[in-house]
Amino acid sequence: MLKNASTLTKSIVNATDGEIGNVEDAYFDDVAWAIRYLVVDTGTWLVSRRVLISPYSVVPPLASDAIVNVSLTRSQVKDSPDVDTHKPVSRQHERAYLGYYGYPPYWNDAGLWSMGEYPLIPPAGLSHSQEERDQRESDVKPEDVHLRSMKNVRGYFVEASDGNIGHIDDFIYDVDSWAIRYLLVDTSNWWPGSKKVLIATSWIDRIDWLDSRVFTTLTQDAIKQSPAYDESTILDRDAETRLHDTHARRGYWNKEG
Structure with a gap:
């Protein structure tokens, strides 16, 4: 199903054990043309901290235009790497973020999302070996980051x-x-x-x-x-x-x- 991305704005994001905050923006990849992260304002819960939520963690299908459910706990989100949404997201931050949650880097394969066209985490037996991941990582230049703010564009x-x-x-x-x-x-x-x-x-x-x-x-x-x-x-x-x-x-x- 196709939808306007603006319907995500202000959506409530729910963890498995409670509300996280509201979607404020989204970062998209200007080469593959895909939404890579939702930017969520946590309000007073984490003292107005903004966190990134990857589509890897969104529970399909989207509940509604007003609600986004994710397969994370509030504690996981609280301890996730900080991001300054006023600055471009670096590849270093993405590596730290994806590594924290155990998500595969989307830039390592020809597919839109790691090994496929959907943000699904591949079974351990189908994932790349550590040696393959290290080699692919070494082929990615630090400056090869193409994330843009939807709000700004x-x-x-x-x-x-x-x-x-x-x-x-x-x-x-x-x-x-x-x-x-x-x-x-x-x-x-x-x-x-x-x-x-x-x-x-x-x-x-x-x-x-x-x-x-x-x-x-x-x-x-x-x-x-x-x-x-x-x-x-x-x-x-x-x-x-x-x-x-x-x-x-x-x-x-x-x-x-």
Whole structure:
């Protein structure tokens, strides 16, 4: 199922033995286009401390837009490595975080999540040996971190191949794989009588982080012809197919498996 990532904001996060706090933000991977961590404000419980929650720990399916259940105890969360959410998350911090919880590093394999497309911890017999993990770790440069704040990226201008078309209003993600499938673009600052449209993340050409702009290979006219996105309805495969057919693009579901 596909949902707007903004529905996660303010969701209550429940551990196995009580409430942890509320989702404040999410960090996504700008290469694989996947949500890697939820940023949770613990409020007065941990003196306004913010902690990271990995999709590895989220109990599927998501209970609702207002509740996220995780397979962690409050004590585990309390003792988890600190993170300064005002600074970029380093690979060193990720290693410490994932090591603390015993989660496999997602960057070590071709799959979206370690050895697969879903954030599932592989059985011990299927995991990589320590020697393999050490070798893969040595191949990852410390600077190869591509985590971005969703809160910060909302509002980025979106550039078609021939000019501006609007700004990012939201992200559409798969609740099972946590893959970001689309950017929801508001065209109101470009096109009178505007509409909100979807741009598949596979149609993104590049991102200028310094200038806060996202570039797509689509033209302005192509986006103008794109079907409007109705946030009150469920984005099903038929709607996705119509969108991809409009732009003569192959769907991501035809490239997998």
